[in-house]
Amino acid sequence: MTISRIELGGASVDASVDRTIQLVQAGQAEGSTCSPDLAAGPWEFDAGPLGYGPGSSMGDVIPVGSPRQGELPAAYRTASADELDARIRAAKETLGERVVILGHFYQRDEVIAYANFVGDSFQLANAAKAKPDAEAIIFCGVHFMAETADLLSRPEQAVILPNLAAGCSMADMADIDSVQECWEQLEALYGTEPDADGRVPVIPVTYMNSSAALKGFCGEHGGIVCTSSNAETVLAWAFERGQRVLFFPDQHLGRNTAKAMGVPLEQMPMWNPRKALGGSSAADLLDARVILWHGFCSVHRRFTVDQIAQARVEHPGVRVIVHPECPMAVVDAADEYGSTDYITKAIAAAPAGSTFAIGTEINLVQRLAAEYPQHTIFCLDPVICPCSTMYRIHPGYLAWVLEALVGSAERPAEVLNRITVSDDVAAPARVALERMLAARPPASGGGSASVTAPAPVPVASFVGA
Template sequence: MTSPLTLIPRPDDARPLDPSVDHGIQAIVTGASTAETCTTDLAAGPWDFDVRPGYGPGSSMGDVIPTGAPRQGELPAPYRVATEADLHDRIRRAKEALGDRVVVLGHFYQREEVVVHADYVGDSFQLAGAAQAHPEAETIVFCGVHFMAETADLLSRPEQAVVLPNLAAGCSMADMASIDDVEDCWEQLAEVYGDLDTPDADGLLPVIPVTYMNSSAAIKGFVGRHGGIVCTSSNARTVLEWAFARGRRVLFFPDQHLGRNTAKAMGVPLDRMPMWNPRRPWGGTDEQTLADAQVVLWHGFCSVHRRFTVGQIDKARSEHPDVRVIVHPECPMEVVDAADESGSTDYIRKAIAAATTPTTFAIGTEINLVQRLAAEYPQHRIFCLDPVVCPCSTMYRIHPGYLAWVLEELVAGRTPNRITVSADVSAPARVALDRMLAARP
């Protein structure tokens, strides 16, 4: 269980450090802070944006949301007007009433006011494991985004319900690889490589599909049907090694940067990693390039991690000559190359926890996690490479008001916002996920 939100004094100036990104944004909007945010709309409640299509204000607001993306109904008024303290109280009381019948999972990128109520906090892979580890719970409340709740449904018991507090909490990266586009790509690759499901004389398939955890259940099902596997940012290299042992090449989606950074570190030349853009004929490439490819990268990306730049790293080094720069592998290649280290959110947390002497860290990942780490480890100076406060717009759609609402609905015997994966998708998707779980670094 996480502890309630606390204000931890910094040793260098004795001022309290508040891990709440929302508090910081509210201070910017009221003029109490001179910091900068990417949009002052972040200060509003997410319910103001649920009635219209889009990812909401923040890092992903420039991305185009697919037609038919889940929409959230209107949150009842009492939850919209309640104070932070009132919502905290209602959530606490509802959790006490539900006891072991519910487990609340919170992603690292969630706002602090939600994370303080989570029974387990982690990345999507760790939280999927936490869902699997609690067969006694009747309901899993997943404070994350849609693909994460789908994965929890795939890995939990059939009778368990998985609830997403706000159905509008999607993922723009996951949406960049739709099942229709991936199947079209697969058909076109068959024109170049031949029968994709038949191994050659060496027992290798022409191409192995690999999808990042940040993808829909439908994509995971596609991968499972075609001999492929799911990867995480923690085991991407191990998964690529698994795939190369079984195929001539890899189709990697939806995040081009994780695929490129991982394959490059394994020695795959950049000219053998063409990009497949589903909006262009033949993916924007040609048959000969595809024939020579070792990794075909999908034209997808994380809007949060695309904000980080080499210029930000240069500035951090100029202002803090002893700085240790760690970035997430979803960042562009030039940013990963310029950093001291790159790794998953869990890698970043462990690196900071393992530092035995006071250290200055510049971190290239989502701001909610960075500020939480800065508050948790006050002996270090920890700051986000991007000085503009701009959280993941879709994670930010999970507000304490929604968490209070779904928990009180569960207390009343109702199950709102249940996420279910159809049987035709779930069976092959579980195959791909089981392969992922076995691919330990």
């Protein structure tokens, strides 16, 4: 499918997924979407039944009590793209260095257009640290990302999530109560005494895509945080200190990483929190090297081996790169796998005329296709199905929170949708993050030390201005 450039408030935007969806739904472009509701404004779902919204996670069960977004004022719901563009740019100009806007790779182009930095969750949290003088950090991503930014920013800085309903279904698949119950069962089975080499029975490792509470749990129990870029380094760190690892919430990242390190599949039992001993036998758990939580990313679960086979038929010589959150069979069938940072760097370094089939979120894929027209780049999944929760962020919400920071004669300046992590959670969570930053890849097959997160990508590398 070829999508032409569109104009957004006078600024040219390439390969907008939202624009693509609108054209498909209007019958003006070929293709299909996973839900006709994607064409609606996200505010249409703020007051509806509790759920993640249309998109890849729409079938996932959302926990009771998940954050809800209040009604977006009508002025922002009915404003045209040009009107929102003018209001956002005016507010940004007024606020100047007082505010920094962070945009995740998976955000729609109409939001990325205003970001000061674009990157993955941890790159953006570090970008927030790099702006200590900003009074407000607007995180155009999802809830756990805003929490991490709050953990790493100064206490006086306000971290704002434009739409409180922008959660993460995978992060929600491992809640603190379930993890604590799992831990108690494992302690009853393993005990707590270290072995002759000083390794404790089990080390908890949480993916960055998890709540601050789970990062805090890891900090309190000798554990650590990982990203998709450094998961192997972090697992090596954990194996030095523990006989086995409890890895949550994403089973696929854990399985793919441990498998690449030589851990047999039979030593990676699944922990289903709804079953006694997670659904495994005591013998299997005693023999385990990595206990995988029953969680997954619905975006990356959409990719299949059949899609890869079809891409190879239609594009001989295609280079298939998928994200490690994809199922193991998909990772095994691909040519390469890696984080969003890995994917972007691989495409940037490729010789002109390369063809890529990419298994990750469609907003990033279409943006890369527009940024590198010398290549052929397409998403493995032919159905347009963006991340449900990233898609809850829209320029209307961004304009709303920015103008609230500016204030007016009728309304004093205020911080809307502030995300804060309580001190009792923040302190141990920072410990787990600091351990990650102090875990370096072994120089020659042994030892541990420190990996510095890759630098955030300046927004100029993706959009003009």
